[in-house]
Amino acid sequence: MSPETPSQVQTLACPNCGAPLTVRSMGRAVTIVCGHCNSILDAKDPQLKILQRFKAATEGADPLIPLGSRGKWRGALYEAIGFQVRSMEADGITYSWREYLLFNPYKGFRYLTEYNGHWNDCSVTTALPEADGIGARYLGKKYKHFQTCTAHTTFVLGEFPWQVRVDDAVAVTDYVAPPYVLSSETAGSETTWTLGEYVHGADIWKAFGLPGIAPAPLGVYENQPSALKASAGQTWFACAGLATAIFVIFTLNQLFSQQEQVFREAYSFSPSSAEASFVTPEFDLKGRTSSVEVQTDADVSNQWIYLNYALIDADTGQAYDFGREVTYYSGVDSDGTWQEGSRYDRVTLPSIPPGRYYLRIEPESDASLGTIAYRVTVTRDVPVLGVYFMALAAILLPALLISWRTYNFEQMRWAESDHPMKSVGGGE
Amino acid sequence: MTQPAALCPSCGAPILFHWSSSVQTTCPHCKSILIRTDVDLEKVGIVADLPPDSSPIQLGTSGVYENRAFTVAGRIIYDYDEGSWNEWHMVLNPGASAWLSDAQSQYAVTLALQAGPLPALAAVHLGDRFTWNKTAFAVTAITDARYRGVEGELPFQYWDKQGATFVDLRSTVGDFATLDYSDAEPLLYVGKMVDFDALRLKNLRAFEGWS
Numbered sequence: 001m002s003p004e005t006p007s008q009v010q011t012l013a014c015p016n017c018g019a020p021l022t023v024r025s026m027g028r029a030v031t032i033v034c035g036h037c038n039s040i041l042d043a044k045d046p047q048l049k050i051l052q053r054f055k056a057a058t059e060g061a062d063p064l065i066p067l068g069s070r071g072k073w074r075g076a077l078y079e080a081i082g083f084q085v086r087s088m089e090a091d092g093i094t095y096s097w098r099e100y101l102l103f104n105p106y107k108g109f110r111y112l113t114e115y116n117g118h119w120n121d122c123s124v125t126t127a128l129p130e131a132d133g134i135g136a137r138y139l140g141k142k143y144k145h146f147q148t149c150t151a152h153t154t155f156v157l158g159e160f161p162w163q164v165r166v167d168d169a170v171a172v173t174d175y176v177a178p179p180y181v182l183s184s185e186t187a188g189s190e191t192t193w194t195l196g197e198y199v200h201g202a203d204i205w206k207a208f209g210l211p212g213i214a215p216a217p218l219g220v221y222e223n224q225p226s227a228l229k230a231s232a233g234q235t236w237f238a239c240a241g242l243a244t245a246i247f248v249i250f251t252l253n254q255l256f257s258q259q260e261q262v263f264r265e266a267y268s269f270s271p272s273s274a275e276a277s278f279v280t281p282e283f284d285l286k287g288r289t290s291s292v293e294v295q296t297d298a299d300v301s302n303q304w305i306y307l308n309y310a311l312i313d314a315d316t317g318q319a320y321d322f323g324r325e326v327t328y329y330s331g332v333d334s335d336g337t338w339q340e341g342s343r344y345d346r347v348t349l350p351s352i353p354p355g356r357y358y359l360r361i362e363p364e365s366d367a368s369l370g371t372i373a374y375r376v377t378v379t380r381d382v383p384v385l386g387v388y389f390m391a392l393a394a395i396l397l398p399a400l401l402i403s404w405r406t407y408n409f410e411q412m413r414w415a416e417s418d419h420p421m422k423s424v425g426g427g428e
Numbered sequence: 429m430t431q432p433a434a435l436c437p438s439c440g441a442p443i444l445f446h447w448s449s450s451v452q453t454t455c456p457h458c459k460s461i462l463i464r465t466d467v468d469l470e471k472v473g474i475v476a477d478l479p480p481d482s483s484p485i486q487l488g489t490s491g492v493y494e495n496r497a498f499t500v501a502g503r504i505i506y507d508y509d510e511g512s513w514n515e516w517h518m519v520l521n522p523g524a525s526a527w528l529s530d531a532q533s534q535y536a537v538t539l540a541l542q543a544g545p546l547p548a549l550a551a552v553h554l555g556d557r558f559t560w561n562k563t564a565f566a567v568t569a570i571t572d573a574r575y576r577g578v579e580g581e582l583p584f585q586y587w588d589k590q591g592a593t594f595v596d597l598r599s600t601v602g603d604f605a606t607l608d609y610s611d612a613e614p615l616l617y618v619g620k621m622v623d624f625d626a627l628r629l630k631n632l633r634a635f636e637g638w639s
Contacts, residue, residue, distance in 0.1 A: 026635065027482035028532075030511050044511065077638065105635045106484045107624055108533020124534065126621035128566055128598040139601070161532055162510045189554045190569060 014039060015048050024068065024081045025103050029159035040156065040165060054166035056155060061085060064114065064210070065100050067158045071208035074121065078102035078110070080208070082158035088149040088172070101160060109161060112204060113196065117217035118224060119204055120181060120196035129175075129182055129193050136175040136182050138195065143175030143182045146222045146417045151185075174222060178413075181223035198223050220412040228409060232402045239399040246391050254383045258287070263378035269305060269363040270371045277362040282314050283378065285354050290381040292352045294359075297344045298326040298374035304341075305372050308362040313355050320349055326374070348384055436460060438471050446501050447519045450581035453502065461578065461587045473587050478505060478577045479512050483530050484632045487580045489516075491627040493528075493537050497521040500528065502580030506573040506592065517582050525583040527617060528627075529606075535627065536604040538619035546607060546614040552595050558605075561618055565597035565605050575610070 012021045012032075019036035023029055029043035031051065040052040063083040070079045082101030087094050097115035111122045129138035136143040153168040168187070175182045179198035184191050198221070201214025217224075263283040269276065285292065298305050304327035311320040324347055330339035365372060414421045433442040441457035445464075452463050454475055462469040489500040502517040513531035520526050526539045543560045556567045575589035592610030598621070608615040 025482070027480040028511060030509075105482070105638050106632065126534070126623075127602040128568060128600050130600055137600075191554075 012048060015041065016050055016053070021048075022068070023159060024079055025159055025161060026105060028103075028161045030162050031156075031164050032159040033156045033164075035157050043159060052165050054155075061155045061157075063098070063100065063157065064215075065112065065204070065208055069208045069210070071204075073102065073204075073207050074110070076104050076107050078104050078107075080158075082160045083156070084153055084160075084164065085155035086151045087154050088151050090149065096154065101158065111194075112199075114201075115221065116219060117201060117215040118221035119199045119201050119214075120223070121199045122183075122194045122196040125182075125193040125195050129184075131173070131175065131182075131184065138182050138193075141177055141180070143177045143180070145419070146174040146176045146181070146414075148173040148418060176223045178223045179225040196223065198225060219416075220409055222413060222416065224413065226406055226409045226413075228402050228406045232399070232406045235399045235402050239395050242395045243392060246388055246395075250383075250388045257290075257383045258381040259379055259383075260286075260381055261377060261379050263359070264375065266373065266375045267361070267363075268371055268373040269365065271365040271367040271369060276364065277308075277360065279312075280359040280361065280376070282356050282358045285352060285357055285380050287354055287381065289351050289353045291384050292349045293346060293379045293382040294322075294324070294349070295344060295346045295377040295379070296324055296326055296374055297377070298328075298372055300326055300328045300341075300343060300372060302329050302331075303327070303369045303372060304365060305374060306364045307374075308364070310360040311349065311352070312358055312360060313353075314358055315355055319360075320352070322347060322349070348382060348386075350384060352380070434469050436462065436471075437469055443469060445581060446499065447523065447525075447581055447583075449523065449525070449583060450501065451583060452578070452585050452587070453581045454579050463585055472585075475577050475579065478579065479507070481633075483514050483516075484635070485514070485516055485528065485530060485629070486631070486633045489629055489631050489633075491629040493518075493520065493526070493622070493627060498526065500580075502578065502582045504578050504582070504586060505576040506594075507576045508571050508573045512576060517580070526619070528622075533624075535622045535624055536606075536619060537622050537627075538604060538606055538617035541616050541618045543616050543618075546616055549593055549595070549607075549609045549614070552607070558597065560605065560616065563599050563603045563618070565599050565603065567595055568598050569596040570594075571596065 012023060013019070014021055014034035014037060016034060016039040017037035019034055021032060021034055023032060032041050032043040034041060038054050038056050039050050040054070041048040042051050065080045067080050067083060070077060079102065080100050081103045084099050085096055086099065087096040097113055100112040102110050102112065113120045113122060125138065127139060129136050134145050149172055150169050151172045153164060153166050156164050156166060171186045173184045181196040183194050183196065201217070205214045262285060263280065265280060292311065294309060296307060304325060306323065306325045308323050309321070324345045326343065326345045327341040328343045329341055330337065359376065361376065411421045433444055435441070436443050436455040436458060438460040439455060439458035441455055443453060443455060443462060445453065450464065452461065454461055459475040460471045461473040461475060463472050485500060487500055487502065491498055498518040498520045500516045501519050504515045506513055510532065513529060516528040516530065518526045518528050524539070526537055529536050541560060552567060552570065554567050554570060558565050571594045573592050573594055575592055578587055589610060592608065594609070595607040597605040602621045604621045605616065605618045608617065
């Protein structure tokens, strides 16, 4: 039988306005609402006694899932038979959500609830949850208290297997363990528990063949699963793996780098001399293409020396230009002795091919500073630290970013609860 | 299992018993309520019109509960504020009596349990805790019901009743219990909440449009 076929639909007339009433739940209805004149009727009474008449709210009163819609949901065919809007107040603001009652004559009832585009699939619990003010436990799963409020029914449509009235008030307490929410509703001395699971509007649209697309959810809902939370864990796991790999490579590099000194010479520079530029004797860079470190030690004291270097391949003329400065200042002031700068400088040139090389050096300084003695040391195949730090940063960054976004997501979730998170690393 | 036929003392229709221990049944033809005596059947009343039925279960529905096959042989119907519900009398193979209730499409199977002295109704409140069968129960509902009617075979005489109060209890892991205060002496039934699909029911009622 096609899902569109109307079932044993009973048609009655509203005793108030005469409009036709459709009864879909086959004798299970306790109250039925005339959508034409907003009368709540006693479905158990053959005369359909009027139990209440209400003024319809002006907004939010149009069900997104029209009553009578049928869809295959959670493995069975369900029909939307009842709709109610309920509201709560917090800090002077009224929040409204919508509940759709679904019916299958064999499976019974379940609901879909919707708030700001966030949907939950809810059923009455079979076992009794244990709860205190802080949390709840249901079938071995722990839930955190999210919110306690008073919910008022503001609009009803269709039929219900229990008593409904507009302005009915119940105390609702929600406990969350995303994607689940465990809710208790207490009216008088009786408490009903329902278990909800976060579902996507698009799945409902598809199941019930609704026109258009599901409204996009706004903000973060109390039991909305954080898609990032799982990936944050995975990212940190991957991050740890990559960091280990980098550490291994770094250690191997450290162990196997030859750190071979290929040139060392002492010079002195007199700023007053006219022609400062000179070239060093040639030296060999043997073996594989590797890093080359040039270290400058200068006997500077409250002086500076700037060296224009060029490492030049004697055969090809290929030059690697770089400038280095060595400055060192020290003194005594009211806070005691101070010092600034350093008497040596080190620079690493990555990936220099083997060959015969020499350095061209052109020192500069202040003519007033006098002669400065310095030494130049060239070492090939030194371990390069910088790239490892950069690699570590590159893999840490996404993990940190995801963790930060996960944290923000949780903060947005709990901001709507009775327990907003207080600060970074704090909260509940 | 079907017992030899007797004749309805009221209309003469043949009456079959599906369970040897049934004490009462109804005549499917004239709706007489019949009590089994040592020699024949005695008519004690007539079943009033039953409310429009919404349950998918009917007499003859069979299924499986905790690996035991069962057949539904009778029922008691109650009314309460939220409508009506059935206590289906199920005969569990190889011949024990149990009850399948279907209030608001929540299904529970219970068996009578002798558990010593039971609390008086006036002493029972929502949230009270009791332990039977080593299971801790809490009272979740106290329902004032009205006897509405009977159908089929029952393990005891049950007809012409008035009000009855039921106390429902649940455990944290899905156990269910009912204290039945319809007679002077309360009766205790203990069992489980059951999933509709898990009962693997056959010979269900057909609903037009819901294949």
